[in-house]
Amino acid sequence: MDRNDEQPSVLLIDDSVEILRLLQVRLRSEDVNLITATTGMEGIRIAAERKPALILLDLDMPVMDGFETLRALKEDSRTVNIPVIVISGSDDTVDKVAGFEFGAIDYVCKPFNLPELRARMRSALRIQQLMSMLEHRAQIDGLTGLWNRAYFDRRLEEEIASHMRTGRPFTLVLCDLDNFKSLNDTHGHPAGDAVLQGFAKQLTATLRKQDIACRYGGEEFALILRETHAEQAHALIERIRETLESTRWPRHPERAITASFGVCDEPNGDSSVPACWLETADKALYEAKKRGRNRIVVAGDPLPGNEVPLSKAG
Amino acid sequence: MPQPESPTEPIRSEFAHDPDMADLINMFVEEMPSRIQSIADCYRDQRLTELQTIAHQLKGSGAGYGFEPVSLTAAQLEASLKTHSDLESIRDEVDALIDICRRLAP
Numbered sequence: 001m002d003r004n005d006e007q008p009s010v011l012l013i014d015d016s017v018e019i020l021r022l023l024q025v026r027l028r029s030e031d032v033n034l035i036t037a038t039t040g041m042e043g044i045r046i047a048a049e050r051k052p053a054l055i056l057l058d059l060d061m062p063v064m065d066g067f068e069t070l071r072a073l074k075e076d077s078r079t080v081n082i083p084v085i086v087i088s089g090s091d092d093t094v095d096k097v098a099g100f101e102f103g104a105i106d107y108v109c110k111p112f113n114l115p116e117l118r119a120r121m122r123s124a125l126r127i128q129q130l131m132s133m134l135e136h137r138a139q140i141d142g143l144t145g146l147w148n149r150a151y152f153d154r155r156l157e158e159e160i161a162s163h164m165r166t167g168r169p170f171t172l173v174l175c176d177l178d179n180f181k182s183l184n185d186t187h188g189h190p191a192g193d194a195v196l197q198g199f200a201k202q203l204t205a206t207l208r209k210q211d212i213a214c215r216y217g218g219e220e221f222a223l224i225l226r227e228t229h230a231e232q233a234h235a236l237i238e239r240i241r242e243t244l245e246s247t248r249w250p251r252h253p254e255r256a257i258t259a260s261f262g263v264c265d266e267p268n269g270d271s272s273v274p275a276c277w278l279e280t281a282d283k284a285l286y287e288a289k290k291r292g293r294n295r296i297v298v299a300g301d302p303l304p305g306n307e308v309p310l311s312k313a314g
Numbered sequence: 315m316p317q318p319e320s321p322t323e324p325i326r327s328e329f330a331h332d333p334d335m336a337d338l339i340n341m342f343v344e345e346m347p348s349r350i351q352s353i354a355d356c357y358r359d360q361r362l363t364e365l366q367t368i369a370h371q372l373k374g375s376g377a378g379y380g381f382e383p384v385s386l387t388a389a390q391l392e393a394s395l396k397t398h399s400d401l402e403s404i405r406d407e408v409d410a411l412i413d414i415c416r417r418l419a420p
Binding site: 111 | 334335338341342367370371373374375376377378379382385
């Protein structure tokens with residue numbers, strides 16, 4: 001049913017098939033993809049799966065009425081941010097107030113006036129679009145365009161939860177640009193920023209679609225490589241390491257930039273705890289720095305066998 | 315909105331000339347006889363909750379299909395059912411709704 005991804009989906013929840021049919025025809029001219037449900041339960045399930053941009057919800061339904069459905073939608077983290085327009089046969093103020101208090105963004109009385117319903121729908125979709133843009137921006141690092149720390153922390157938790165549930169592997173990589181402070185001191189902050197941006201581009205270009213790259217802090221980056229063991233991760237990161245090392249920077253062509261990498265696909269301690277993963281990767285990163293920088297250390301590898309010969313680590 | 319001159323005159327949809335609506339209105343009208351039967355059956359068997367649901371749905375959908383008299387009459391029946399539970403006091407509203415529904419024409 002997701003024929004067109006650019007079209008926002010609108011979920012109609014109404015027990016009356018006649019209303020659903022009517023709205024499907026009447027909203028055909030709108031640039032939306034309509035999905036329908038005839039009970040509150042079905043609506044909640046579809047909303048969680050399909051994440052529509054807007055829900056039109058009938059208040060008077062048998063078994064689970066609109067208020068109960070609305071409350072359930074607002075209690076579920078997957079659906080709490082989806083705007084809901086309540087459509088009701090009652091124009092009683094008590095019902096209207098209750099609808100808004102349960103979290104509806106608008107209230108339309110039935111039988112509805114179509115131009116008004118369309119206008120209210122468009123208005124709700126506009127607000128939703130702005131909200132999701134803001135939400136997206138709030139997760140992006142301004143300088144590099146990578147995901148930011150807050151987003152990373154959330155995704156790491158999710159990835160660990162799915163790893164614990166399904167046993168699917170993933171690899172966490174912490175990465176730190178070598179001698180970055182000295183670069184800033186010698187060539188100025190604009191030069192440092194250009195390196196951060198350039199490295200971010202290299203990361204994005206080399207990583208696969210399923211991977212997640214974040215700017216973790218100043219010159220530190222964190223990668224979540226999904227469905228990947230440390231051995232495969234090593235090959236991928238080696239490409240990143242080489243690309244960076246061989247890059248010539250316009251602002252300081254004489255000075256190569258390198259990075260050190262700490263890799264972890266099985267943490268020391270409790271593997272359900274994000275802090276254990278981060279600590280393990282961080283120790284490996286520290287080890288890489290200690291062994292001379294510009295290299296990859298995989299946590300748990302006893303000897304520096306996975307290393308690359310060092311060239312100009314400093 | 316078409317105002318019926320006499321109680322037996324057919325009631326046509328306000329949207330009868332809207333090509334988008336033609337099929338929908340036909341469907342709505344075609345399903346009327348079984349709706350009317352349900353109303354009559356519920357009244358006869360005193361299934362008043364069910365009757366209230368039917369009235370409620372017709373109130374919500376009638377005007378959307380261009381049949382405002384359906385919405386108005388169904389709203390009156392629904393309101394009576396909320397306050398009365400004896401068959402006698404809702405009889406006029408049931409008859410009125412059945413009469414309106416019978417006269418619908420595409």
